[in-house]
Amino acid sequence: MTDHGHSQQEITERINAPPGRGVLRDVVYGGIDGSVTTFAIVAGVAGAGLSPFVIVALGLANVLADGFSMAAGNYSGTKAEIDNIHRIRAIEEQHIRLYPDGERKEVREILTQKGLSGRVLDEATDEITSNHDNWINLMIEGEYGLGSVDPHPLKAAMATFFAFLVAGMIPLLPFLFSIEGAFTVSAWMTAGVFFAIGAMKSRWSLAPWWRSGAETLLIGGLAAGIAFLVGSLFHP
Amino acid sequence: MTDHGHSQQEITERINAPPGRGVLRDVVYGGIDGSVTTFAIVAGVAGAGLSPFVIVALGLANVLADGFSMAAGNYSGTKAEIDNIHRIRAIEEQHIRLYPDGERKEVREILTQKGLSGRVLDEATDEITSNHDNWINLMIEGEYGLGSVDPHPLKAAMATFFAFLVAGMIPLLPFLFSIEGAFTVSAWMTAGVFFAIGAMKSRWSLAPWWRSGAETLLIGGLAAGIAFLVGSLFHP
Numbered sequence: 001m002t003d004h005g006h007s008q009q010e011i012t013e014r015i016n017a018p019p020g021r022g023v024l025r026d027v028v029y030g031g032i033d034g035s036v037t038t039f040a041i042v043a044g045v046a047g048a049g050l051s052p053f054v055i056v057a058l059g060l061a062n063v064l065a066d067g068f069s070m071a072a073g074n075y076s077g078t079k080a081e082i083d084n085i086h087r088i089r090a091i092e093e094q095h096i097r098l099y100p101d102g103e104r105k106e107v108r109e110i111l112t113q114k115g116l117s118g119r120v121l122d123e124a125t126d127e128i129t130s131n132h133d134n135w136i137n138l139m140i141e142g143e144y145g146l147g148s149v150d151p152h153p154l155k156a157a158m159a160t161f162f163a164f165l166v167a168g169m170i171p172l173l174p175f176l177f178s179i180e181g182a183f184t185v186s187a188w189m190t191a192g193v194f195f196a197i198g199a200m201k202s203r204w205s206l207a208p209w210w211r212s213g214a215e216t217l218l219i220g221g222l223a224a225g226i227a228f229l230v231g232s233l234f235h236p
Numbered sequence: 237m238t239d240h241g242h243s244q245q246e247i248t249e250r251i252n253a254p255p256g257r258g259v260l261r262d263v264v265y266g267g268i269d270g271s272v273t274t275f276a277i278v279a280g281v282a283g284a285g286l287s288p289f290v291i292v293a294l295g296l297a298n299v300l301a302d303g304f305s306m307a308a309g310n311y312s313g314t315k316a317e318i319d320n321i322h323r324i325r326a327i328e329e330q331h332i333r334l335y336p337d338g339e340r341k342e343v344r345e346i347l348t349q350k351g352l353s354g355r356v357l358d359e360a361t362d363e364i365t366s367n368h369d370n371w372i373n374l375m376i377e378g379e380y381g382l383g384s385v386d387p388h389p390l391k392a393a394m395a396t397f398f399a400f401l402v403a404g405m406i407p408l409l410p411f412l413f414s415i416e417g418a419f420t421v422s423a424w425m426t427a428g429v430f431f432a433i434g435a436m437k438s439r440w441s442l443a444p445w446w447r448s449g450a451e452t453l454l455i456g457g458l459a460a461g462i463a464f465l466v467g468s469l470f471h472p
Contacts, residue, residue, distance in 0.1 A: 018381025145254025
């Protein structure tokens with residue numbers, strides 16, 4: 001370790017293989033939706049006098065099916081992002097082949113934005129455009145604003161599925177253990193999941209854990225409240 | 237327009253305000269999940285002999301509630317990504333203040349990766365590190381692999397909600413118009429939505445529309461099939 005928290009080797013590795021945006025969004029997205037959806041199902045059937053076993057079975061079945069649906073949606077959506085990056089790469093390759101002068105001007109423009117000027121700008125433009133891959137990579141970052149790390153559809157889908165599954169099973173626990181007043185306990189536990197997701201994600205934020213927790217509780221609680229209200233219209 | 241498809245002004249604007257990754261993923265994700273979820277509900281209640289009106293009302297209520305839940309989840313997830321970017325920015329600002337030499341080495345490393353060497357590398361490093369903002373922006377791209385355009389939580393949430401709503405209403409249409417054999421028609425229309433989402437997203441892909449359509453039909457169909465099977469276990 002150096003004096004600033006990570007070793008020089010660690011940084012060199014990170015620069016060679018930067019982490020990219022990871023699965024933070026997928027986990028938060030899947031977790032909140034999993035909890036809201038299961039709570040809505042529980043709320044919909046709790047008043048119908050079904051046995052706790054049926055509620056758990058119904059809830060679990062829905063968590064699995066909806067979790068898989070979410071994973072499939074996120075897989076396809078993330079795959080679409082990669083396909084778009086490949087498309088942009090192909091466009092830029094063609095442009096470089098057909099109109100090198102215009103594309104060289106764009107590199108100049110991008111390097112100007114990065115802070116270069118004068119003779120350094122000219123020479124940096126020459127050096128980067130002398131290598132095909134470096135040229136295209138700079139265009140993708142500078143012209144399109146995309147990161148150098150492609151998203152990963154399978155990782156995104158798996159993160160979604162597991163976050164959905166774990167967060168979605170919490171509202172079912174009071175029924176699984178046939179607790180007295182299971183629905184009220186389930187509502188409180190669902191609120192607890194929202195707060196916990198918010199508090200955990202504050203690890204990747206400047207916000208304090210309690211504020212991030214409260215904010216996520218508010219957003220998740222609002223969504224769960226709407227789902228509960230809409231559901232109760234159809235299960236009087 | 238210049239000879240290569242977009243005008244120089246257009247490119248200059250794009251370099252000043254690059255588009256970033258947009259809402260492609262959100263729309264595909266929300267659309268597929270919306271269609272699978274509604275189809276699963278329709279499949280669950282179609283055998284129960286409910287009136288088409290009740291099926292449409294139930295389906296619509298669920299589309300609205302779940303669409304809102306998805307939007308809330310995506311809002312919080314995308315917000316978490318921005319919070320993480322702000323956190324990284326603060327870390328790098330502190331590092332630059334406390335350990336400018338180490339951070340200058342990292343800029344050198346990043347610019348080497350971009351294709352610079354020798355005297356140009358030295359001078360580009362000096363010029364970029366002479367400006368605080370340019371310095372940090374380069375670190376975020378090079379060390380973390382993140383794009384220069386922050387994601388937009390509200391846009392992401394709205395794209396999710398509307399894609400979910402539109403794609404989720406299609407499986408309900410045969411019931412809304414009380415068509416003979418509504419469930420079979422609904423199943424075919426759901427398949428049609430998957431194919432259409434795939435064909436549309438091929439606009440941002442190198443794949444031909446029919447291949448992208450078939451691939452999305454396969455993934456969405458699999459998810460809908462699982463949802464149908466799981467649902468039918470509980471609605472014999």
